[in-house]
Amino acid sequence: xxxxxxxxxxxxxxxxxxxxxxxxxxxxxxxxxxxxxxxxxxxxxxxxxxxxxxxxxxxxxxxxxxxxxxxxxxxxxxxxxxxxxxxxxxxxxxxxxxxxxxxxxxxxxxxxxxxxxxxxxxxxxxxxxxxxxxxxxxxxxxxxxxxxxxxxxxxxxxxxxxxxxxxxxxxxxxxxxxxxxxxxxxxxxxxxxxxxxxxxxxxxxxxxxxxxxxxxxxxxxxxxxxxxxxxxxxxxxxxxxxxxx
Amino acid sequence: xxxxxxxxxxxxxxxxxxxxxxxxxxxxxxxxxxxxxxxxxxxxxxxxxxxxxxxxxxxxxxxxxxxxxxxxxxxxxxxxxxxxxxxxxxxxxxxxxxxxxxxxxxxxxxxxxxxxxxxxxxxxxxxxxxxxxxxxxxxxxxxxxxxxxxxxxxxxxxxxxxxxxxxxxxxxxxxxxxxxxxxxxxxxxxxxxxxxxxxxxxxxxxxxxxxxxxxxxxxxxxxxxxxxxxxxxxxxxxxxxxxxx
DNA sequence: TCAGCAATTTATGTATACTAATTTAGCCAT
DNA sequence: ATGGCTAAATTAGTATACATAAATTGCTGA
Numbered sequence: 001x002x003x004x005x006x007x008x009x010x011x012x013x014x015x016x017x018x019x020x021x022x023x024x025x026x027x028x029x030x031x032x033x034x035x036x037x038x039x040x041x042x043x044x045x046x047x048x049x050x051x052x053x054x055x056x057x058x059x060x061x062x063x064x065x066x067x068x069x070x071x072x073x074x075x076x077x078x079x080x081x082x083x084x085x086x087x088x089x090x091x092x093x094x095x096x097x098x099x100x101x102x103x104x105x106x107x108x109x110x111x112x113x114x115x116x117x118x119x120x121x122x123x124x125x126x127x128x129x130x131x132x133x134x135x136x137x138x139x140x141x142x143x144x145x146x147x148x149x150x151x152x153x154x155x156x157x158x159x160x161x162x163x164x165x166x167x168x169x170x171x172x173x174x175x176x177x178x179x180x181x182x183x184x185x186x187x188x189x190x191x192x193x194x195x196x197x198x199x200x201x202x203x204x205x206x207x208x209x210x211x212x213x214x215x216x217x218x219x220x221x222x223x224x225x226x227x228x229x230x231x232x233x234x235x236x237x238x239x240x241x242x243x244x245x
Numbered sequence: 246x247x248x249x250x251x252x253x254x255x256x257x258x259x260x261x262x263x264x265x266x267x268x269x270x271x272x273x274x275x276x277x278x279x280x281x282x283x284x285x286x287x288x289x290x291x292x293x294x295x296x297x298x299x300x301x302x303x304x305x306x307x308x309x310x311x312x313x314x315x316x317x318x319x320x321x322x323x324x325x326x327x328x329x330x331x332x333x334x335x336x337x338x339x340x341x342x343x344x345x346x347x348x349x350x351x352x353x354x355x356x357x358x359x360x361x362x363x364x365x366x367x368x369x370x371x372x373x374x375x376x377x378x379x380x381x382x383x384x385x386x387x388x389x390x391x392x393x394x395x396x397x398x399x400x401x402x403x404x405x406x407x408x409x410x411x412x413x414x415x416x417x418x419x420x421x422x423x424x425x426x427x428x429x430x431x432x433x434x435x436x437x438x439x440x441x442x443x444x445x446x447x448x449x450x451x452x453x454x455x456x457x458x459x460x461x462x463x464x465x466x467x468x469x470x471x472x473x474x475x476x477x478x479x480x481x482x483x484x485x486x487x488x489x490x
Numbered sequence: 491t492c493a494g495c496a497a498t499t500t501a502t503g504t505a506t507a508c509t510a511a512t513t514t515a516g517c518c519a520t
Numbered sequence: 521a522t523g524g525c526t527a528a529a530t531t532a533g534t535a536t537a538c539a540t541a542a543a544t545t546g547c548t549g550a
Contacts, residue, residue, distance in 0.1 A: 005308075005533070031501060042535045043502085044289070051293065055300055064502060064541060079390040082339075083332070090331035145324040149394065276531065287505045288532085309511060309532060 011039040011049045019058050019069050020158040021124060026071040030059060057156050070159060074208070077160045081204040084153040085197060087146060088134065092180070092196045094141040096189035103140055107181050110136060115174055130172035131158060161207045172203060256284040256294045264303050264314050265403040266369060271316040275304060302401050315404060319453070322405045326449040329398040330442060332391060333379065337425070337441045339386035341434035348385055352426050355381060360419055375417035376403060406452045417448060 015035075018024045030050065032043045039046070050067050053059040057076075061067040072080070095103065110133045117126040131154050138150040176199040183192035260280075263269045275295065277288045284291070295312050298304040302321075306312040317325070340348065355378045362371040376399050383395035421444040428437035 033501070044534060044536090047502095048292075048296065051296060052300075055297075065543090066501065076390070079388045082388055083335070083390050083394065086331055086335035087328070090328070094327075143324045143327055145321070145328050149328065278531075289504060289506090292532090310513090311531070 005045070007039070007041055008045055008048050008052075011035070011041065011046070012052055014039070015049065015053060016056075016058065016155065019053075020155060020162070022162045024069050026069050026159070026163050028069045030067045030069065032067075056152050058159060072156070072160050072163055074164070077164060077208060080153055080156050080160060081200065081207075084150070084157065085200045085204075087150055087153065088138075088196055088200060089193050091138050091141040091143075091146055091150060092184075092192045093189060094143060094146070095137060096184055096187070096192055098140075098142055099184060099187065104181060104185050106136060106140070107133065107177075107184075111174065111177055111181065114172075114177070118174065127158070130177075131155075133172070133177055157203070157207070165207045172199075176202065252284070252286055253290055253293050253297075256280070256286065256291070257297055259284070260294065260298060261301075261303065261400065264298075265400060265407070267407045269314050271314050271404070271408050273314045275312045275314065277312075301397050303404060317401070317405050317408055319409070322409060322453060325398055325401050325405060326445065326452075329395070329402065330445045330449075332395055332398065333383075333441055333445060334438050336383050336386040336388075336391055336395060337429075337437045338434060339388060339391070340382060341429055341432070341437055343385075343387055344429060344432065349426060349430050351381060351385070352378065352422075352429075356419065356422055356426065359417075359422070363419065372403070375422075376400075378417070378422055402448070402452070410452045417444075421447065 015024070015030075024030075032046045032050070035049070036043050036046045050059060050061060054061045054067070057072070057080075058070050059067045060070045110129060114126060114129040114133065117129055134154050135147075135151055138147045138154075141147065176195065180192055180195045180199065183195055260269070260275075269275075277291045277295070280294070281288050281291045295304060295306060299306045299312070302317070302325075303315050304312045305315045355374060359371060359374040359378065362374055379399050380392075380396055383392040383399075386392065421440065425437055425440045425444065428440055
């Protein structure tokens with residue numbers, strides 16, 4: 001999976017981070033030339049970057065209008081969590097099957113870091129590490145494709161949390177991660193899968209607040225998004241802002 | 246999910262079809278200018294098409310060399326089937342949950358067509374319809390993301406079958422599809438999931454022949470691929486051929 | 491003051507030109 | 521002949537130019 005150019009990767013990763021950390025809020029316009037200026041590349045390359053981000057579901061891109069940071073709908077959010085649950089359960093199953101003691105060390109180490117960040121009140125690092133835990137688990141499954149899909153899903157969950165979640169709601173409870181490791185350690189595959197299921201159920205509930213169904217949620221989407229927007233604060237000057245209060 | 250240009254879609258779909266039908270054999274070089282000539286578009290657009298195909302796992306693309314039709318390894322094939330099993334089981338679960346009698350009609354109709362094609366000895370249509378059945382099931386799940394992933398996985402399975410499978414081995418048994426519909430019809434969700442599991446297990450076994458493990462399969466990969474190459478015959482003049490005996 | 495239209499500006503769609511790297515072919519030496 | 525070395529031809533990487541469509545601004549008239 002070698003990529004054509006390192007510069008594309010750099011810009012891609014930078015935008016990814018900016019989006020999931022909410023430095024670029026959902027709905028923010030991403031004009032090709034502005035981005036090209038920032039990363040010192042031509043629109044040709046910017047286009048490739050945006051195409052990737054769109055494929056990942058992180059930006060919305062319509063035929064002849066400026067790409068924007070994605071604003072996931074409630075229906076999309078539900079879909080993402082549904083698929084994530086299925087794949088992450090499979091990942092746990094696979095990890096349990098090829099379990100080795102060294103795996104526990106790896107996961108424990110991440111868990112400790114996560115705990116420390118939480119203690120330090122370091123929101124950003126804490127959220128990032130929670131994602132890392134799940135991603136590492138996917139890697140330990142030994143299935144590269146599963147890892148790719150889960151990386152995408154975990155990233156999209158971050159964005160969904162940014163759009164729908166309460167400000168400052170942490171997305172993963174450390175105890176749940178801890179219980180998962182314990183189950184894996186004693187070889188309880190089914191137990192581990194069950195824990196992962198309920199863990200992700202909890203994450204989804206925390207992320208989606210009231211589980212409104214389908215249509216009537218449309219207005220709710222907008223309002224919760226608005227609430228998130230006024231709460232957040234701009235860090236560096238973003239290219240442009242879509243909806244200002 | 247509106248795409249930038251219809252022309253890109255056309256070329257994308259055409260290449261997709263050509264690849265999964267083996268009109269372009271695995272390993273075949275896909276130079277940008279040759280493709281651009283065929284579809285009357287500039288390399289700029291061809292590049293976008295190839296990027297998509299690479300993301301789907303249908304073409305191999307390394308930094309500065311000509312893209313080629315993908316040659317899945319045994320390890321990749323295993324990964325694809327593993328993820329497909331997990332997601333397709335989830336799809337069946339979802340379809341069972343929102344089951345409606347009209348679903349049965351839809352699936353039955355596909356099944357009938359499949360049966361007729363088989364009776365007509367129409368390999369190409371038969372294989373295509375088998376894929377359609379699984380795809381339609383994914384659509385009935387009501388989860389757009391799940392559908393997208395499964396479309397990708399089903400396509401890759403076709404390519405895998407082309408590389409590893411015996412020539413003329415059909416990939417899906419009609420009775421298995423039939424049993425699945427029956428289980429869904431009587432509301433037996435768990436039964437349906439079980440049938441799907443064993444069905445995909447059977448498909449994988451048929452596709453991968455001898456289930457060699459990991460490392461020692463490396464040589465096997467090459468040889469089975471070689472066997473496939475000498476068996477197949479060129480239809481239209483392909484841009485170029487990678488390995489000629 | 492506001493609605494609606496026109497001119498302007500901005501941003502995308504696509505082709506093409508130029509550069510740099512890789513592959514191929516031919517040639518020399520062993 | 522065979523192995524490697526150099527030159528020529530291919531082919532990808534990237535920027536840029538031009539055409540076209542969308543968004544915006546400002547103007548005019550009710």
